[in-house]
Amino acid sequence: MFKRIYALLHKDVLLEFRQKHTFYGIVLYIASTVFVIYLSFPDKPDGATWNSLFWIIQLFICVNAVAKSFLQESRGRMLYFYSIASPAEFIISKIIYNVLLMVLMSSISLILFFFFLTNPVNNALQFTGIVILGGVSISLVFTLMSAIAAKAQQNAALIAIMGFPIILPQLLMLMKLSKVAFAEVFRAGAVTQLSMLIVGLDVLVIAMAVVLFPYLWKD
């Protein structure tokens, strides 16, 4: 099982290296978005604005980065995967790949945010940890959304329509959690509670994906 997951993952990473234009396309997307924000603020944004802008940008990056994971697979190729791997293996490999991609993209956007929009964060290390956690949770949800949308006709738009309401609670929690890095004082134990809740939700999403994906797969 692990061997097959590894093989599928390896194939996705290899494909990414062969078709570098999609990867650089997303990087360019991040850079230009951050640059537009940089230009639209005459002065540097304050902490709260910076925080909310950052998470909204994360959301849009994720829609763009994760969307193609299922859309790029043609019908014939899906049939081939169907014959060589189980649905659980396939979705787990996709999840791992998307999480890696999203963590990388989150880090790039974090660096760009620090560079262009200054650094209002008090505890940069803590914030980086929260960003990675956030990248993981967002990419998990959008992986399954992308799998669902790949079955429908106007799929690219559908990812945003379906994904945004579902990601909202997690995004609100992440925004709240990231305030701790802006030196906001939390009630004792609230930070751990909040992060454990987010991690718990992630586990739930993975479990749901593994359970539900077999039904999506059959055509």
Add this chain to the structure above:
Amino acid sequence: MYWLLQWLWCFFRIYGKINKNIIIKPTKNSKPATVNSKLYPIFAAQKNLLLKKNWWKILSFVLLIYTVVAGFLIKVPDLPIIHQSIRNLYFHVCMWFAMMILFIISFVYSILYLNNNLYRNDIYARQFAAVGAFLGILGYSTGAIWANYTWLTDQNQSLGSVLKEPKLLGAAIALLIYGAYFVLRGSFTDIDKRARVSAVYNIFAFVMLFPSIWIIPRMVGSLHPGAPGSDTGNPALNAQKDLDAVMRMVFYPAVIGWTLLGVWIATLKVRIQLLQDKTLINE
């Protein structure tokens, strides 16, 4: 009182007559039961639910009459700010109860659909979700009207700023999720595919809805009753603690009545849909 009784009596008689014509009585020549209702007893129960004269429809009618009459006439405790607007409780809170129950039913039918691929279950899931979403909109609007008269104390406040409450956000997210469910359904042309994919989304969305409605509101403060500050920590309100005995006497029947009404509307919609798609269902 007398004319009310007489009117109810008339209602029952007319109701019975209409029902007699609708009931399809099995004759000697008709097939006793289909294969599916033998295999899955739940389908036999479903058919009875749709076609039989149901006592719970009458119960729903009576309970709602009671809710409206008692809800507006019975004495309620006069608290500051809220005053008589507390009577909205019999409508606003019940809408959410009914919505949640209908969503649970829709969720169960989606699981059933994935289990046995019967198109009938997809119709059930869709119609229960539709009525649930409608009740959700009603709940949200009754809440907004209520907030307009109780939470808006300062003249400079706008309703938009007051409505940014964790509990209200959770409810709004629920409505958005089910809105997306109907958009998703609309984007398919293939019926089987639509049923399967939307069942998957329905299950996933319902599970993701749980934290936004049941967990987050327990953690953060809010103007809404049941916030951690008011030591109940409940998503809506704690009926045992927050309501006095007289109000509870109206509140619980009201919840049952509205839920039954929601189920009734949904079953009617299901019947229409089943008739429209008669040619597609051969089970």
